[in-house]
Every structure is written in C-alpha cells, then in structure tokens.
Amino acid sequence: GQQVMQIPQYQHVQEGEDFTTYCNSSTTLSNIQWYKQRPGGHPVFLIQLVKSGEVKKQKRLTFQFGEAKKNSSLHITATQTTDVGTYFCAGPGSGGSNYKLTFGKGTLLTVNP
Amino acid sequence: NAGVTQTPKFQVLKTGQSMTLQCAQDMNHNSMYWYRQDPGMGLRLIYYSASEGTTDKGEVPNGYNVSRLNKREFSLRLESAAPSQTSVYFCASSVGTGLTYEQYFGPGTRLTVT
Numbered sequence: 001g002q003q004v005m006q007i008p009q010y011q012h013v014q015e016g017e018d019f020t021t022y023c024n025s026s027t028t029l030s031n032i033q034w035y036k037q038r039p040g041g042h043p044v045f046l047i048q049l050v051k052s053g054e055v056k057k058q059k060r061l062t063f064q065f066g067e068a069k070k071n072s073s074l075h076i077t078a079t080q081t082t083d084v085g086t087y088f089c090a091g092p093g094s095g096g097s098n099y100k101l102t103f104g105k106g107t108l109l110t111v112n113p
Numbered sequence: 114n115a116g117v118t119q120t121p122k123f124q125v126l127k128t129g130q131s132m133t134l135q136c137a138q139d140m141n142h143n144s145m146y147w148y149r150q151d152p153g154m155g156l157r158l159i160y161y162s163a164s165e166g167t168t169d170k171g172e173v174p175n176g177y178n179v180s181r182l183n184k185r186e187f188s189l190r191l192e193s194a195a196p197s198q199t200s201v202y203f204c205a206s207s208v209g210t211g212l213t214y215e216q217y218f219g220p221g222t223r224l225t226v227t
Contacts, residue, residue, distance in 0.1 A: 009153070033215060042203055043156065045215040088155065100146065100171065101216065105155035 004032075004091050006104030014112050019076040021107035023089030030092055032072045033101065034063060038085040046074075079111050114139050117219035119204050125225045126194040134189040134222050136204030144209030145187035146171075146216065147179060149200040156203065162187055163209060194226045 005024045013019050023032065031050045035043040047056055049065035049072060056063045060083075062075045076083055086106040093100035120135045138145065147159040158171030162181040176198060178190045187206075191198060201223050205216040 006155075035216075042218040042221050043205075043216075045217070048215060093158075100158055100161050101214075102158075103156040105153065 004089055004102055004104040006089055006107055008107055010108045012110045013079050015081060016078050019079050019109055021074050021087050023072045023104050025070050025091055028069045032065060033090045034074055035088045036085050043088060081111050081113050084109060084111050117204055117206055117217050119219035119222050121222060123223045127227055128195060130194050131192050134202055136219060137186045138206040140206060142206035142208055144207045146205040147189045148203045150203060151200050196226045199226045200224060
C-alpha cells in the first residue's frame with residue numbers, strides 16, 4: 001500500500017535555529033497535508049498542498065510540495081519554544097482514496113530555550 | 114461548536130473486558146475515523162466511515178468493531194481487550210468530499226489494558 005516516509009524521527013534544536021522535516025512517497029501524491037501535535041494533545045491540521053512545486057507560508061513555517069509530487073518539506077525559521085511538538089505529513093490512502101489518509105510516523109521537535 | 118468530542122478521556126481495563134469508545138462531531142461532516150497512536154508508530158487507521166451507513170477496515174482493524182450510529186456519532190468497541198490494545202485512541206472527522214478533506218481530531222482516549 002501507499003506509504004509516506006518521514007525524516008528525521010527526532011530533532012532537537014536551540015531556540016532560534018531553523019528546523020526542517022521531510023516527507024517522501026514512492027508514488028505520486030494527489031495532495032499532501034501537514035499536521036502538528038503538541039505533547040499530550042491531538043493532531044491539528046496545518047495546511048494542504050495540491051499543486052506540483054507549490055510553496056505556502058504561514059508566518060515562520062514554509063511548506064513545499066515537490067515538482068514530481070512525491071516529496072514535501074516543512075521548514076521552520078528561527079524556532080521558538082511554542083514550536084515544540086510532533087509534525088506529521090499525510091497523503092491520500094491506498095488507491096488514492098479521498099476518504100482516508102496515510103500518516104507518516106512524524107518528526108518530534110524539541111526546542112532548548 | 115464543540116468540534117469532535119470523545120468519551121472517556123482515560124480508561125483502564127483488565128484483559129478480556131469490553132468497552133465502547135464514543136465519538137461525536139457537530140460539524141455536519143460526512144466521514145469519520147478511528148486511529149490509534151503508539152510511540153514511534155505514528156497514527157494508524159483502525160476503521161473509517163466514509164458516509165453515514167458505511168464502515169470500512171483500515172490498517173489495523175483486528176480486535177475492534179465500529180458502529181456509525183448516525184451522521185454525528187461513530188463508536189469503537191473492544192470486545193475482549195488485550196494488553197496490545199494499550200494505546201491512545203483518536204477519533205477524527207472530515208468533510209470527505211473531493212480534495213477538501215482535512216481531518217479534525219478529538220482530544221483522544223488514553224486506554225491502558227492490564
């Protein structure tokens with residue numbers, strides 16, 4: 001079945017440093033979504049990317065979708081302690097289903113103040 | 114709007130006991146989902162309901178059953194709990210049509226099976 005692989009599994013940074021997490025798929029994705037989960041919390045939708053080469057920004061967060069629509073990245077500029085959490089990418093389920101998502105295993109970001 | 118609500122928040126079961134996790138959404142979403150989250154495993158889909166009246170297996174359905182009671186409610190039942198079912202369970206919902214299907218998650222149920 002379709003899988004999305006996410007790296008790294010963990011990332012520890014000093015406050016103010018940048019952070020990037022990557023998501024890769026063996027098959028072309030019709031779209032990709034990103035979620036954030038704070039420690040002890042639940043996943044919260046951040047953004048959806050649909051177009052090849054798409055770049056979207058949310059304040060210090062930059063999301064990219066690869067030209068081949070097989071990879072995506074989330075970059076955080078000048079991390080803050082509020083950025084702590086696990087970041088998940090998610091793509092359509094097997095067969096391109098629009099009704100279910102396949103989640104990556106996530107990247108846990110910790111920030112040292 | 115409360116969004117997605119789940120009950121209970123915490124539960125401890127003994128092996129072999131049964132229980133039902135409740136989930137409700139007030140966003141008029143068509144699709145609903147049950148996930149489990151284990152350390153290092155990300156979110157794994159147990160069952161989902163694309164629309165009222167339908168349910169389908171996800172990635173890890175063994176040991177679970179579901180009921181889509183109506184458009185708002187989707188319950189998950191453990192008939193005979195096992196220690197391997199110790200996990201955090203999340204319910205989610207989405208519009209479920211076309212590409213506009215970001216998922217909204219409930220606060221989770223933390224289940225321990227001893």
